[in-house]
Amino acid sequence: MRKFQVYDSLAREVREFAPLVPPRVGIFVCGLTPYAPAHVGHGRGFVVFDMVARALRRWGYRVLYVQTVTNVDDKVIARAAEEGADPLALSDRYFREYLECAEALGIRSTNYYAYATDHVPDIIAQVQALVDRGFGYVASDGSVYFSVARFPGYGRLSGQKVAALQPGARVERDERKQAPEDFVLWKAARPGEPSWESPWGPGRPGWHIEDTAITGRIFGPRYDLHGGGLDLIFPHHEAEIAQAESATGEAPLVNYWMHWGLLNMGGEKMSKSIGNVSSLEGAIETHGAAVLRFYYLNAHYRSSIEFDPQSSLREAGEAYATLARPADRLFDLLHADGPERAGADLPSARADAAEALVEQLDQTLAQDFNSREAIALLFGWSRRLAEDLGSLERLSGPALEQLASPYRWGQDVLGLFERAADGRGGVGGAVVAVLLQARQRARARGDFAEADRIRQELRAAGVVLEDDATGTRWSAVRD
């Protein structure tokens, strides 16, 4: 297991990571509340944690990565009422849409997406434990609240003091609560809303309880790593700590808290409630999932980033094209001829440099997941390879693999450099190859009118040609 360091929001410092039960690592991330299409801001944290899980697995940890889906809550219910739809069907539909985006983005390290509604018995059991231990109280209408005053550690994660909070400023006072800072564990049912039977009558889970009920079920009272957006620290993560540690009597609930920075647009955070959203699906369609993934990882996960719909992904696309070009060329050659292809060996200095770079990439990422710095190193490698792109043809399969090893690292950990399904195979690819040969013969005899005609007709069919020193390359484009 490779050692690594991570910034822990609770300790407010970078700490050496040590699992509770090596080599196992339990990772939990607060996922979506699917009541509307996912936006570009949502994708960031999930890509970041996908990278975290990939890295830990590469480094020898056995990761169990769980993410919640808050498929029943006030917003889901309100939205369903607007559309005249069933709340659970609505959240299910939006979540499936998100999963398609996640798949395109190469997010595939999550082991389990836990729907809140699939864990109602766990939730009820945890609420009951809190009532039994005197941390929860039942209000007249059958709702159950957590008594913040009973938990002295409340506010430690966020730095907030209960006395300094401003209840009533933005949240309505609620006479069912004993104190304004108390939060709801179980909400009594209202007519027409989804509800489940409980010892306190029909109702549904409160805002924070599902996460700790689910992690309790899967990891037990304590686990290693919890991730989420910066905006969830208070009250959500604070409430998780309070209710879980009170329910089990064990602490700390989480050994390392990781919070990623938010994605802003127009100077404030992208948010469904503000309305400054750019849809995730749309961004993937117009710029490609690889470019979006590159954009996210091209900044340190803790910084906030400013998203400009006009330029951010266009710039990222230019940069990613430069970065990935040598990788594409290497993988093309390996794909065409296989790893056994004959050719020259790599000079040993070059081979050593590749090996050293891979180690450096791991070390860089092990420093609080500095993906930006890792990408800068990969740019350095691409720049060196760019100089001799033309002479790659001479190299053997193993030599090409050595040159490609930093990009293999990028595939493995960052999820970049994946070869898209480019339509080059099959009958279509064979036909294009024949046309390219015909065009090449025309060029050779100086019949440029014919050569250009072939190029134009292929373009009309969605195939773009580019000539360079090594010949003609083609790619399928979408219009």
Added chain:
RNA sequence: GCCAAGGUGGCAGAAUGGUUAAUGCGGCGGACUGCAGAUCCGCUUCCUGGGGGUUCGAUUCCCUCCCUUGGCUCCA
């Protein structure tokens, strides 16, 4: 008001108690090319919010002020 995270070149965005503060985008110049396009090379040395302090030396550590964002409602 209180809490938290930040303020780096035209832009995006790293790092560091000490030679020219990454990397990319953009810009400029050149090479290559039948043409397109793309690519490659070079340049872009005057960038670390203001003011104090510690130090031989601070952008990095400390104090303070200003500003931005997030949180004190649901929120990735």
